Amino acid sequence: MTDPCNAILALDRISKTFGRAPFAVKAAQSVSFALHPGRTLALVGESGSGKTTCARLVMREYTPSEGRLLFKGKPVETGDARALAAYRRSVQMIFQDPFSSLNPAHTIAYHLRRPLQLHRRDLKGRQIDEAVADLLTKVQLDPALVAPKHPHELSGGQRQRVNIARTLAVGAEVIVADEPTSMLDVSVRLGVLNLLNEMKRDMKLALLYITHDIATARYVAEDIIVMYAGQIVEWGNVNKVIDNPQHPYTRLLLSAVPDPEIRFDDPRAQLKNATVGEVRRLSAIPQERIVAIESDHFVRQIAA
Numbered sequence: 276m277t278d279p280c281n282a283i284l285a286l287d288r289i290s291k292t293f294g295r296a297p298f299a300v301k302a303a304q305s306v307s308f309a310l311h312p313g314r315t316l317a318l319v320g321e322s323g324s325g326k327t328t329c330a331r332l333v334m335r336e337y338t339p340s341e342g343r344l345l346f347k348g349k350p351v352e353t354g355d356a357r358a359l360a361a362y363r364r365s366v367q368m369i370f371q372d373p374f375s376s377l378n379p380a381h382t383i384a385y386h387l388r389r390p391l392q393l394h395r396r397d398l399k400g401r402q403i404d405e406a407v408a409d410l411l412t413k414v415q416l417d418p419a420l421v422a423p424k425h426p427h428e429l430s431g432g433q434r435q436r437v438n439i440a441r442t443l444a445v446g447a448e449v450i451v452a453d454e455p456t457s458m459l460d461v462s463v464r465l466g467v468l469n470l471l472n473e474m475k476r477d478m479k480l481a482l483l484y485i486t487h488d489i490a491t492a493r494y495v496a497e498d499i500i501v502m503y504a505g506q507i508v509e510w511g512n513v514n515k516v517i518d519n520p521q522h523p524y525t526r527l528l529l530s531a532v533p534d535p536e537i538r539f540d541d542p543r544a545q546l547k548n549a550t551v552g553e554v555r556r557l558s559a560i561p562q563e564r565i566v567a568i569e570s571d572h573f574v575r576q577i578a579a
């Protein structure tokens with residue numbers, strides 16, 4: 276997973292510390308992972324584990340305290356304005372709240388025309404309207420119905436599809452999706468995840484799917500990393516990690532997924548507070564040692 280060969284984007288031992296000692300928060304500690312075209316990497320962890328910090332590092336909103344960010348094998352240098360502009364086009368983000376990133380004063384057509392005018396200068400006049408229609412069709416929205424509407428006239432799921440279309444308009448090769456369905460009705464979540472899956476497959480996009488919900492990771496991702504207190508504690512092939520979790524924190528996350536076969540008052544559904552506290556305490560201790568369970572499944576050793 277950390278092998279940057281064939282990776283479009285890679286984090287190489289990146290750390291990010293906020294504040295100064297003794298109040299410093301190590302939000303990311305020597306984090307390494309790689310994204311590949313046509314694959315999804317799920318980044319899973321509970322609130323405060325460092326997921327959003329990783330997303331912001333990938334988006335270059337944060338500068339790493341240590342480590343390197345590689346794009347197509349080369350370090351992304353802050354001094355090179357052209358390379359940085361190309362990077363910002365290629366690496367796009369979809370946010371949790373599909374409304375916040377759309378301007379309520381403008382139509383959906385306007386939201387898609389703007390990036391096309393900026394990034395597809397070869398397109399003129401009617402060609403731009405055709406490209407807008409094409410983008411909306413790609414995200415399974417009816418262009419005639421949706422293009423003239425304003426964001427408030429669409430459902431949450433439709434708005435998220437418009438946001439996905441915008442990343443395509445810019446020419447994204449990498450999409451960072453930070454909890455893209457958590458604010459949507461349950462009934463439309465699957466549709467948006469399916470769309471991301473199709474785009475990954477058909478357009479060879481590399482996806483970083485950030486979620487606190489380990490249960491959805493298997494649905495969209497080939498690879499997974501589990502994060503706690505800024506450290507990646509377990510990673511590898513998504514099925515191997517979920518079917519054979521080795522780190523107590525991964526087991527804790529999986530045990531918190533409700534089992535439809537077990538009622539909440541069943542003792543098997545109760546998490547033991549003392550155990551949970553101990554798992555968290557031990558998992559937060561920085562650990563260098565990594566154990567290979569298989570060639571595509573790794574776990575950070577836990578303090579004894």
Ligand SMILES: Nc1ncnc2c1ncn2[C@@H]1O[C@H](COP(=O)(O)OP(=O)(O)OP(=O)(O)O)[C@@H](O)[C@H]1O
Pocket residue numbers: 293294300301302320321322323324325326327328329487
């Ligand atoms: N700008 C900042 N300044 C100081 N501390 C920060 C900052 N951003 C994040 N942190 C701290 O870094 C740690 C990781 O936060 P982060 O937002 O990355 O976690 P997260 O897993 O994305 O959580 P959530 O799902 O709630 O967004 C937390 O302890 C948080 O308080």
